[in-house]
Amino acid sequence: MPGTEGWGFTDDRGAELGAARVPLRVAAYVRAGAALLDLGVTPVAVYGSGHDGEELDPAKAGGLRAVGVPYLGPGRALGAEALSELRPDVIVDVTYDGKSPYALDEAVAERLGIPLVALSVSGELTLPAILDRFAALAASLTAAPGRSASGAESAVGPVPAAPASESVPAPDLAAAEALLRSVAAGGGVVVLALSGAGTEQVHLARPQAWPELAHLAGLGVRLLDPGPGPGANWLTGDWAGVAELRPDLVLFDEREHATPPYALPSGVRLAPWNPETPPSPAAYARFFRDLAEALAA
Template identity: 60%
Template sequence: MSDATGVWGFTDDRGTALTAAAARGRPERVVAYVRAGAALLDLGVRPVAVYGSGHDGDVLDPVKAGGLAEAGVPYLGPGRALDEARIRELGGADLVVDVTYDGKSPYALDEALAERIGAPLVALSVGSEVTPAVIVRRFGELAGALGGGGTVDAGAGRMADAEAEVRAAAGAGSGAGEGPAVLALSGAGPEQVHLARPQAWPELARLAELGVRFVDPGPGPGASWLTTGWEYAVGLGAELVLFDSRANAVVPGVVPVGARLVPWNPETPPSAGAFARFFQDVASALTHPPA
């Protein structure tokens, strides 16, 4: 946002206050981590380019892309391997937008790279300490500051409707919290699978608040995932499996008999529309079991 003097400013979720002098004005050329870029595009801000994380390769993962490919936004490859010359070839950047899981460090890009290209870096929290509503609000605030159509309340109605669908579906039948047993996981190969700890993922934690009955992966190392074998995962008896649909993950080859499968992107674009679509998919699966 700009104050009365025309100076643009924004404070990110690390507490870093960013400013741009009146001569430069509001940042126009935004380079973003693909997850953040997809959300900004939803909110009316088109990045000039996006980059991936350490999970990503040289080709944009369509599951993470949102509308970026259709909008013709160039993908520059993994952020940690990004050559600043690529950004200069595109005309440079006024601002870099990333996410942070710990409230301290950008996730997908070395901050030194942003310094080398002369662009300030914004990092917004998507970790376990924030809710989807807060995540959406903060990206709405950033989009609004960048001149997009996003506002603090952007998409609030759609998210509220989707959450109401989940609450109704989770509470259908014998009572709230007694619906199908749900397990979220990320396939790591034929022998290994990562089982999500729901409270570590804002969208899963919100589903639990709405009454979805998640299976506890059990004790063990890992704050976000419990890494184990497929046999153990199947033995948990989940009736609905939310599987990591990103290109770097393996689609489940074996699940409990009769279990339903719903794609889950652990890097869902942090916009109201993207969260709402996921919540609606879960509600539909809870409400309409397979024949």
């Protein structure tokens, strides 16, 4: 009978996870949960990171709000009792170091005996590789045609997910990439990605440290590197330093904990960027189309 077969998955820490049957109830870090939703797996609940508050950040929510997925607050504040009440069959988080889940204390899951999958979103992987891994996990969690991970019948059924070895972009993503490549080739717009940290401080993204920014560069987008200094992913400076780099377009961190663009020179165009975009073809297709529109403006 579908859904009763054994389930197994090796995550990006090398942890070999398994269960007697395909997990139906998935709890997830919000970024992972939004990606799984795009891929046809509806979480029973999602939790945030240490940057998040008691309300779900709209920039990180993806389609979760629209389908009523509950938000539990920051993952590090979750205890065994709160997770136990959910009765999850599996927990899905992300990892930046290939060793530990980012947003949840793994000991909580261990005490409850719940498998915890951690998929890498670090700069050591390309964006296509990250998308492939989430697609492979979603495919493994698809218990039966027409069913979501919560066990409820879905009107449209799960979105087909490519195996990790295929590396074939979804049609919408391929079209968005082609559009962005065409727009980037037609202009000389210089782009700087950043995250505001108050009126005196700003974090400037190092493009090659971010899979999606490196992918943009591969599509022909002219991304500024902030230059030498401490920090693997960000160079921390002040807003005057942003002006000195003379970007034409600023990709600004739109998450709630980040400061909106502050004291930029006149004439600099703005476009939102979520450094935690859900790792799904649909989410990145939207981002690439929006960026293409901003570049062409």
